[in-house]
Amino acid sequence: xxxxxxxxANFKGVKMDKNINKPTEIQNNSKKFSWTDLPEGYxxxxxxxxxxxxxxxxxxxxxxxxxxxxxxxxANMMLNAPTRNAAFLHYEEWERPIIGxxxxxxxxxxxxxxxxxxxxxxxxxxxxxxxxxxxxxxxxCGSSLLRDADTAARIVEAxxxxxxxxVSVKMRSGFYDSEIVQPQFAxxxxxxxxxxxxxxxxxxxxxxxxxxxxxxxxxxxxxVQLPVGGSGDVTDRAAIERLxxxxxxxxxxxxxxxMGNPWIFERERTERPPLADVIATALEHAxxxxxxxxxxxxxxxxxxxxWYFSGFxxxxxxxxxVKTVSTYEDLERLIEDHQLLxxxxx
Numbered sequence: 001x002x003x004x005x006x007x008x009a010n011f012k013g014v015k016m017d018k019n020i021n022k023p024t025e026i027q028n029n030s031k032k033f034s035w036t037d038l039p040e041g042y043x044x045x046x047x048x049x050x051x052x053x054x055x056x057x058x059x060x061x062x063x064x065x066x067x068x069x070x071x072x073x074x075a076n077m078m079l080n081a082p083t084r085n086a087a088f089l090h091y092e093e094w095e096r097p098i099i100g101x102x103x104x105x106x107x108x109x110x111x112x113x114x115x116x117x118x119x120x121x122x123x124x125x126x127x128x129x130x131x132x133x134x135x136x137x138x139x140x141c142g143s144s145l146l147r148d149a150d151t152a153a154r155i156v157e158a159x160x161x162x163x164x165x166x167v168s169v170k171m172r173s174g175f176y177d178s179e180i181v182q183p184q185f186a187x188x189x190x191x192x193x194x195x196x197x198x199x200x201x202x203x204x205x206x207x208x209x210x211x212x213x214x215x216x217x218x219x220x221x222x223x224v225q226l227p228v229g230g231s232g233d234v235t236d237r238a239a240i241e242r243l244x245x246x247x248x249x250x251x252x253x254x255x256x257x258x259m260g261n262p263w264i265f266e267r268e269r270t271e272r273p274p275l276a277d278v279i280a281t282a283l284e285h286a287x288x289x290x291x292x293x294x295x296x297x298x299x300x301x302x303x304x305x306x307w308y309f310s311g312f313x314x315x316x317x318x319x320x321x322v323k324t325v326s327t328y329e330d331l332e333r334l335i336e337d338h339q340l341l342x343x344x345x346x
Contacts, residue, residue: 033123035196046253055288064265075104075113103128105140111162143204160193168196198229260307
């Protein structure tokens, strides 16, 4: 279902794009997607639960992301509640290449879910072997699989045999800080039929604390014959270049570094854009959220607004207020009340 969009806001100095869903070039999907066909140094919007829905993917795609991923989808949920798939996994054709990420701990179930992903027209299917959340790990999914390479390999093999689209794996260094399973785990995934790998070189125990150990990434690159994507502590263009130089990865999978910062995919950009551009992007994003999710889209948009609105005087107070935004009009009024554009122009 589509929702009627509010007419373009009349903010002086903010350029609104009326054709946000109509890029000038539509990709031809007649050719089967292959990770090896991507340009050297490709950059992905990495899958993030609650973040990488179609609205945010479109924003990042417009700013230069080469490949985008869906939010993590539960294989069990996909099969047990199939009516949910169309909305949760919705995408626009121009988002391609687009990969559907799924999580689960049973090979047969994951293979069946991979077929659903293929039937929905996705270019590839990714296996989540990195999520450290307690609820996911407790169901023998996500990073739990790092403790059982045999089960992980059976899942990848079953999926690879079930579909004609490439299977990729997003993983971590290991489950326990004391037991780094790479690069042996990556080699097992390659042998099982994975066509690409991505590594966030932190352990499950580490979660998002401390620093990512890029030496683990380098070890994987040196020991597999697959495209490897690097992730972890990728917060700006400088970090992207360092990760490439230090590890030799074929691609970069940007996750948290893209939240509130889709400009990270702009190759020539060296600093955050002017506040007027940030506001314009936030407004475009909000309109897309309402289009695809109705009124509830603005509730979900709140977290994105807290990420967009940072790094300028008064941002902290503004972030507190966006937590109460319920409609697109609320957001417009908030921007006007804070005179953000007037302060920028001054």
